[in-house]
Amino acid sequence: MDLRKNPKSPRRTRAVKIDRLSNDRIASTDGAPKKIPTALTEKLSVLNQLGSFSMELLQLRDPEAIRTLVARTVGAVLGSENTHVFFSIEETTEEAVRSIFMLPNGASNTLVRNRVAGDAECAVAARGSTGVLAVIRASDKIDWSPFNLDDVSILEAIAVQLGLRLENIRLEGKLLRHQESSIQALAAAIEVKDRYTSGHTKRVGIYADALAQHLPISNSEKEKIRLAGVLHDIGKIGVPDRILLKPGSLTGDEWDEMRLHTEAGFDIVSRVLGLEEIAEILRHHHERWDGTGYPRGLRGEAIPLASRVIAIADTFDAIVTDRPYRAALSPAEAREIILLLAGTHFDPMVVTAFLEAFPRLEACVSAK
Numbered sequence: 001m002d003l004r005k006n007p008k009s010p011r012r013t014r015a016v017k018i019d020r021l022s023n024d025r026i027a028s029t030d031g032a033p034k035k036i037p038t039a040l041t042e043k044l045s046v047l048n049q050l051g052s053f054s055m056e057l058l059q060l061r062d063p064e065a066i067r068t069l070v071a072r073t074v075g076a077v078l079g080s081e082n083t084h085v086f087f088s089i090e091e092t093t094e095e096a097v098r099s100i101f102m103l104p105n106g107a108s109n110t111l112v113r114n115r116v117a118g119d120a121e122c123a124v125a126a127r128g129s130t131g132v133l134a135v136i137r138a139s140d141k142i143d144w145s146p147f148n149l150d151d152v153s154i155l156e157a158i159a160v161q162l163g164l165r166l167e168n169i170r171l172e173g174k175l176l177r178h179q180e181s182s183i184q185a186l187a188a189a190i191e192v193k194d195r196y197t198s199g200h201t202k203r204v205g206i207y208a209d210a211l212a213q214h215l216p217i218s219n220s221e222k223e224k225i226r227l228a229g230v231l232h233d234i235g236k237i238g239v240p241d242r243i244l245l246k247p248g249s250l251t252g253d254e255w256d257e258m259r260l261h262t263e264a265g266f267d268i269v270s271r272v273l274g275l276e277e278i279a280e281i282l283r284h285h286h287e288r289w290d291g292t293g294y295p296r297g298l299r300g301e302a303i304p305l306a307s308r309v310i311a312i313a314d315t316f317d318a319i320v321t322d323r324p325y326r327a328a329l330s331p332a333e334a335r336e337i338i339l340l341l342a343g344t345h346f347d348p349m350v351v352t353a354f355l356e357a358f359p360r361l362e363a364c365v366s367a368k
Contacts, residue, residue: 049077050157057165063087070136070162077158078151080138085162087134100125100135112147122147126159128167136162175274182272183227186234193237194244200317203368205229207313210360214353217305225306228281232310235265235282247324259294262286285310288345300347308347312338312354315345320365331362 053073060066071083086092089101100123112122121139125132136159141147190201208229212222236244239261243254250258262283270279284298284307291299319334329337335358342351354361 046077046154049073050154053158054161057161060165061169066162066165070158074136074138074155074158077154078138078147079142081140081142082138084137085134086137087166092135094137096121097123097135097137101132103132112152120146122152122155124152124155124159126163126166128163128170130170133163133166133170134159179227179272179274182275183230186269186272187230189237190234200321201230201233203317203321203364204232204310204313206364207316207357207361208309210357210364211309211313211350211353214356215305215309215350221306224278224281225309227275228278228285228306228310229313231269231278232265232282232285232314233261234268235261235263237268238264249325259286262295280304281306281310283307285314287311289347290344293345303347305347305350308350309353312346312350315341316354316361331358331365 050073053069056069057066060069067085067087070085074080074083084092086097086101089098092098103125120141121137123135123137126134126136136155138147138151138155187201205226206229209222209226212225215222239258243250243258246254262285266279266283268279269275269282272279281304283295284303287293287296287298287303287307288311289300289303289308291297293303315338316331316334319329319337320331322328335355338346338351338354342348
């Protein structure tokens, strides 16, 4: 029997559909609209605001920007007139807030005080692996109502997200400090090997950073380019002195051995936690736009953008610096050479960035 044709079938149910939550209506098949309960509408609004808060919080690192976001969100969701975010016990003299900072792990994170109408406060701890990282304090609700369990739950949800973000920022900072110390150690190794190479790598880091400022990339990518510039020749530690310090031209076999420094640099730097991406930049900084470079003969955009930047910064410094086998050329002469090599050796887009950065590069050469 076909149940779809039997109006008396117990399996036949009334169809209901949601029609534009923004209009606060539920439409049924008989055309009679039904109002969404106010409580449900309010909960949906809170969820939307918390979702927006989470997405925006992930993009922030600056403490003041985070403080502003949390205060704005708490004020909008709870209707509190005053919201403060404390990142350390030294930022407050209020004993209630200070006591939350000193809470041991496992203790309650929340303090609620509802004294009289219009005079209420709720304080919640945002925790990380090391303990309390911040305290959110909301007070004086606009409608003079006391803080209830729903308010506390919302504030605790915001505090959990804040704690996670602050913990991530702390760990990222720790990793960056570890990377910086590793880079300093590697750079010192270059100086011991060859005085020219040490000065060269520092300058390439400066020039690469100048070029990166004129490219449409994130600040984190610009920082990777700067670090790669400092480390780009680390692989030359493995090049024999008879080749690295040779005053004259290299033979074909010597060039073959010199070219191995890109892979050697990759092998060294890739072993440092957090520098894997920079290691890949080092590997390809001698690739050419037309595919005639080394070590893999990559062509065009197959070459990492950061490597394309290092290639120009490296060449510019080599041209404007005295070498055992020739005198330095002027920055203007270096600019013309690099322009001629655009589209063959170098990415034309990065050459454009080089031209925009040239006044700063020229000033750096004059100051060295």
